[in-house]
Amino acid sequence: MTIQQPNSFRTGPDEHGRFGNFGGRFVAETLMPLILDLEKAYTDARRDPAFQREMDGHLKTFVGRPSPLYFAERMTAHLGGAKIYFKREELNHTGAHKVNNVLGQIMLARRMGKKRIIAETGAGMHGVATATLCARFGLDCIVYMGAVDVARQEPNVFRMKMLGAEVRPVQSGTRTLKDAMNEALRDWVTNVADTFYCIGTVAGPHPYPMMVRDFQSIIGQETRVQMQEAEGRLPDSLVACIGGGSNAMGLFHPFLDDRQVEIYGVEAAGHGLTGLHAASIAGGRPGVLHGNRTYLLMNEDGQIQDAHSISAGLDYPGIGPEHAWLHDVGRVNFLSATDDEAVAALQLCSRLEGIIPALESAHALAQVEKIAPQKPKDHLMVVNISGRGDKDLASVAQYLAERA
Amino acid sequence: MTRIDTTFASLKSQGRAGLVTFVMAGDPDHETSAAIIAALPGAGADVIELGMPFTDPMADGPAIQAAGLRALKAGATLRQTLELVRGFRNTNGTTPIVLMGYYNPIYVYGVEKFLVDAKDAGVDGLIVVDLPPEEDAELCLPALKAGLNFIRLATPTTDDKRLPAVLANTSGFVYYVSITGITGSAAPDTNKVAAAVARIKRHTQLPVAVGFGVRRAEQARDFGAAADAVVVGSALVDTVRAHLTADGAPGPETVPAVAALVTDLAAGVKAARSK
Numbered sequence: 001m002t003i004q005q006p007n008s009f010r011t012g013p014d015e016h017g018r019f020g021n022f023g024g025r026f027v028a029e030t031l032m033p034l035i036l037d038l039e040k041a042y043t044d045a046r047r048d049p050a051f052q053r054e055m056d057g058h059l060k061t062f063v064g065r066p067s068p069l070y071f072a073e074r075m076t077a078h079l080g081g082a083k084i085y086f087k088r089e090e091l092n093h094t095g096a097h098k099v100n101n102v103l104g105q106i107m108l109a110r111r112m113g114k115k116r117i118i119a120e121t122g123a124g125m126h127g128v129a130t131a132t133l134c135a136r137f138g139l140d141c142i143v144y145m146g147a148v149d150v151a152r153q154e155p156n157v158f159r160m161k162m163l164g165a166e167v168r169p170v171q172s173g174t175r176t177l178k179d180a181m182n183e184a185l186r187d188w189v190t191n192v193a194d195t196f197y198c199i200g201t202v203a204g205p206h207p208y209p210m211m212v213r214d215f216q217s218i219i220g221q222e223t224r225v226q227m228q229e230a231e232g233r234l235p236d237s238l239v240a241c242i243g244g245g246s247n248a249m250g251l252f253h254p255f256l257d258d259r260q261v262e263i264y265g266v267e268a269a270g271h272g273l274t275g276l277h278a279a280s281i282a283g284g285r286p287g288v289l290h291g292n293r294t295y296l297l298m299n300e301d302g303q304i305q306d307a308h309s310i311s312a313g314l315d316y317p318g319i320g321p322e323h324a325w326l327h328d329v330g331r332v333n334f335l336s337a338t339d340d341e342a343v344a345a346l347q348l349c350s351r352l353e354g355i356i357p358a359l360e361s362a363h364a365l366a367q368v369e370k371i372a373p374q375k376p377k378d379h380l381m382v383v384n385i386s387g388r389g390d391k392d393l394a395s396v397a398q399y400l401a402e403r404a
Numbered sequence: 405m406t407r408i409d410t411t412f413a414s415l416k417s418q419g420r421a422g423l424v425t426f427v428m429a430g431d432p433d434h435e436t437s438a439a440i441i442a443a444l445p446g447a448g449a450d451v452i453e454l455g456m457p458f459t460d461p462m463a464d465g466p467a468i469q470a471a472g473l474r475a476l477k478a479g480a481t482l483r484q485t486l487e488l489v490r491g492f493r494n495t496n497g498t499t500p501i502v503l504m505g506y507y508n509p510i511y512v513y514g515v516e517k518f519l520v521d522a523k524d525a526g527v528d529g530l531i532v533v534d535l536p537p538e539e540d541a542e543l544c545l546p547a548l549k550a551g552l553n554f555i556r557l558a559t560p561t562t563d564d565k566r567l568p569a570v571l572a573n574t575s576g577f578v579y580y581v582s583i584t585g586i587t588g589s590a591a592p593d594t595n596k597v598a599a600a601v602a603r604i605k606r607h608t609q610l611p612v613a614v615g616f617g618v619r620r621a622e623q624a625r626d627f628g629a630a631a632d633a634v635v636v637g638s639a640l641v642d643t644v645r646a647h648l649t650a651d652g653a654p655g656p657e658t659v660p661a662v663a664a665l666v667t668d669l670a671a672g673v674k675a676a677r678s679k
Contacts, residue, residue: 026507026534028463030559030584033566172469178460185462190585192561288508288534289460301481302512304459
């Protein structure tokens with residue numbers, strides 16, 4: 001099959017919410033009017049300079065943007081190839097990139113007069129960001145979290161509660177992120193009048209993949225400017241981890257039409273691609289779940305399979321539909337890293353750079369370890385450090401103890 | 405005329421509301437499920453909705469979620485769901501069967517192949533929860549072309565402005581979801597439902613069935629007074645669950661218990677217009 005390369009990679013989605021054949025609006029009728037309302041409200045907000053101005057103000061003084069672009073000198077020397085820069089999203093308030101998107105959605109919810117915010121969360125970072133902004137703006141916050149994740153991300157559960165959110169452990173299905181998303185959708189179907197569903201990644205029914213991408217694109221926009229300031233030119237390659245793919249999309253999207261920039265997305269290979277993993281592109285097929293068509297992990301009957309990753313934030317059997325399309329048209333290279341490789345990369349980064357990255361971000365670093373040595377010394381590589389690793393210390397300690 | 409059209413025409417001439425029964429295909433296992441389905445018409449079901457099991461049923465409450473997982477655990481597949489329909493048609497040529505579920509298993513099966521196989525097995529209509537009118541090109545239009553009814557859900561959020569779009573490619577009947585919520589939630593009051601049914605009927609000649617939250621004969625009677633048919637689902641799959649052994653196996657009471665509830669509900673529906 002030949003896939004025609006578009007003139008621009010940045011024009012999607014179309015009016016049906018499609019990126020090529022991916023995306024769409026596969027939701028129950030009850031939610032359809034809500035999604036159309038949301039699309040209209042977002043379109044209006046995007047055109048309103050006052051909305052952007054207010055958001056820029058909060059991004060600066062509440063989130064702490066811009067996040068630095070940092071030259072990782074010792075890691076560069078250690079790997080002996082490309083010059084490696086970290087985009088320091090872990091320095092944002094709440095410790096990850098998630099807050100960029102949540103701020104945008106909460107401001108939109110306020111604009112729409114919604115007082116009750118629901119969210120799903122895997123690692124808890126999106127839940128914490130949502131709880132934080134609900135506290136900041138005085139909104140009710142309910143976070144759905146798989147019971148398995150509640151157990152393995154206890155510090156974040158406590159943080160959300162501290163911020164005044166109600167955390168509802170989800171006992172259905174596999175009790176992880178996908179089930180939390182099912183339960184949030186069930187809540188939304190039930191509480192249609194006053195509730196805003198704050199989705200944490202570039203997935204779900206249109207307009208979510210577009211909207212979350214737009215709010216996260218500040219990562220790539222800043223990177224362009226910062227790399228110009230540091231090196232006088234654009235980077236040669238970008239690397240980011242991908243679960244649903246919001247940190248990656250935020251970094252990649254502003255560079256999609258700079259075709260000389262190599263782009264690498266790193267999925268979670270868990271125990272390896274022949275075992276339990278969470279790599280939807282490497283090990284999945286196109287299907288329809290949670291409002292969009294995308295690559296999914298499933299059996300031959302179309303039943304969704306359990307994903308596995310040591311990183312709760314990547315433990316999802318799907319991927320954002322725009323990533324699925326970017327894979328099919330060949331613009332983004334999708335790679336993967338195992339649990340073992342991610343933990344090793346987390347340890348290496350901690351010791352070389354004094355930065356403990358999130359296990360999610362460590363998947364990107366694991367591929368940097370492989371790609372960077374093959375590149376010349378003047379090759380500029382940016383890796384998105386999407387979150388900090390404090391939340392993962394118990395998981396990593398347990399992992400290391402089991403292997404000691 | 406499909407079996408659905410014929411059935412609703414017959415109900416109209418009898419001057420009574422119909423009973424639509426939902427059970428999950430393959431719950432608790434293939435053989436017991438076949439026996440349950442076979443018993444439904446005799447107990448008073450006018451239309452059978454057969455759930456297609458799915459791992460991630462976003463619009464369903466705990467009862468139907470659990471029924472789907474029981475079926476999947478027992479090895480249910482979409483292919484076997486069609487086999488259940490085929491088996492039913494060996495002895496029953498008149499009771500309509502509507503498959504209800506989510507799009508992914510059909511998409512993965514292949515839409516064209518699914519429509520051929522479903523029609524061939526004796527399926528009359530489809531309800532696919534996560535395919536709103538905006539996605540009609542996916543399955544709705546091909547299904548209509550293949551001679552199957554495509555039954556759409558209308559909900560309290562479907563206002564008069566949107567209703568024509570929802571009804572445009574609907575056939576067979578309209579399924580009015582009586583609440584904003586998931587299956588098995590509490591039912592709303594009858595007056596609200598009657599007003600909603602009247603609103604839909606201003607836009608369409610199609611029969612209107614009402615569901616979500618109907619559990620008992622009295623509710624079936626009350627809703628049957630307002631609508632052309634009443635749908636019962638969660639109460640039936642809960643009855644299946646309540647008559648399994650501790651390790652989830654069916655017992656001698658599993659099929660008769662479901663049939664008994666259907667008999668009870670059918671009496672309620674039949675009493676709706678005889679007051």
